[in-house]
Amino acid sequence: MSGRETNGRSAVEVRGLVKRYGEIEAVRGIDLDVAPGETFGFLGPNGAGKSTTINMLCTLAQPTAGSATVAGYEVVRQRDDVRRNIGLVFQDPTLDLYLTAEQNLRFHAELYGVPRAVLGDRLRQVLDMVGLWDRKDSRVQTFSGGMRRRLEIARGLLHSPRVLFLDEPTVGLDPQTRKSIWGYIGQLRRSEDITIFMTTHYMDEAEYCDRIAIMDHGKIIALDTPAALKASVGKDRVQIQTDDNLAAITALRERFGLDAAIHEGAVTFAVAEGEQFVPRLFAELAVPIRSVSVARPSLDDVFMSYTGSTIRDREGGQRPMMPWLAGRMR
């Protein structure tokens, strides 16, 4: 591998990318750069334009406007070069269930022209990585959902792509399997020299990324590290149990100027640097306190602070608005 195309350049570079389907503008002009070796996450509700963006980067959809390069190649003009240098794991399964795990991988290797001299070793390596070497002769039909997804990840890696695209890699899997898939992805980040570009609508999964772009209605509304995004929300969430909650709420307003409300059976409020605030709270609040909990803002809080609703709200789920963030809503 020459590597010359990426020297000092981004693994993924997007400028003013737009995708329109008739009247509908699925992606409305986005810009981003992903550094080589980075794990980059695209976070947003279903229909935000994440998959459309990934499809354009993988040469599966033509951009309406704007440009993008992947591994140093232009996605429209150098389609085959892009394809040689990317691995794909789609949201929907794309395995031949009637073939064995190894037959699926060999099929892929032939389509990508993987040199026969290294194929055997590479096959072993990727199957070992996802813990499926001992099942290589089983038909994929007999695999569980998690095993199939792992096999797809192994297949996506088989030809040593420089950028691996994972579109909702854990969608439809149970929490335990999701966790194990993330274990494998973490492992491959360490062992392979690779850039990972993924989408998810699970907030907790976005934590695994080096940087996250939050996407909503076809636009990137925030882009930073998970820690920085959470810091941008600014305040920690403090919950206290007291002998007299109503008195506590009044006292918090009068003494500290904080807006508190009863939430999940506890007096809840947002405050900067919550841990330093706790000693003051004990010293100065007249109402006896029975317990305290301080929580850092989650990515849920981040998404909410930028969009005014939670991802679950967006997708039609039921979730009450969090009063301590109401002040930051736009």
Next chain:
Amino acid sequence: MSAVTVPVRVAVPERSWRHDLRAVKVVLQRELIRFWQDRMRIVVALVQPVLFLFVLGSGLTALTRAGSGGLDLRTFLFPGVLAMSVMMPAMFSAGSIVFDREYGFLREMLVAPVSRTALVVGKCLGGAIVATGQGLLVLALAPAVGISYSVGWMFSVVGLMLVLSFTLTALGVMAAGRIKSFQGFMALVNMIMMPMLFLSGAMFPLSGLPGWLSALTHINPLTYAVDAVRRTVFDHVAISEVSRAVLVPGVHWGGWQVPVLVEVAVVAIVGVIMLAVAAGEFRKSD
């Protein structure tokens, strides 16, 4: 056995004909693996030809004995049934594209850095080999209809079946490029196959047909395949010249009887054209 510890890095080569050839081969191989795994399908595809040959053929023999110059109707039907026996498996092979689309595997093929034409060629060759394999089972029934085995005619017939299967698979792939549901695909296949079969001379000789019917048989590629198979087989069947003129009239363009080799060429060219159309369809899709 020890696990490989140093990461093996793979360098994917630039596109080349050699790479495309590997793609043709692996698509073909998959076709063979899938066919071999699905032995039920082999049995099912055998039912229809056997039904035509032994049930319909035997039943109608009494009716037609006078008109066939004493020839067993089953012997007459045999070449047509051979052609018919490759139709179903060829269409099944092509139809698997529709399944692959539904189950996502087609996407795995379409995103690969390989020419779409190579994928279509691999599919058509794979379908041709699989369908011919199915035809061999029917070919083995020759003695049961009074035709003795011999290397010469059987070898030629296998070649003819390969060409015909290729063209039929290409026809199916062309349809599968446009039709997204398997139900739709099977409906279309049924709609096309029966008329093709009836207008091919597989069931009755094409001598003395009314003009409009005769015109339709001439534009049917299956006609040329059936005639080529029948002439090859009947070179080894003893019948009177009078019967031969009625039962194996050949295909004529104007007054010219089309030779077997030209008939084969017609079938092959139609197949290549359909393959090109199919490849065009797949090049355009995402």
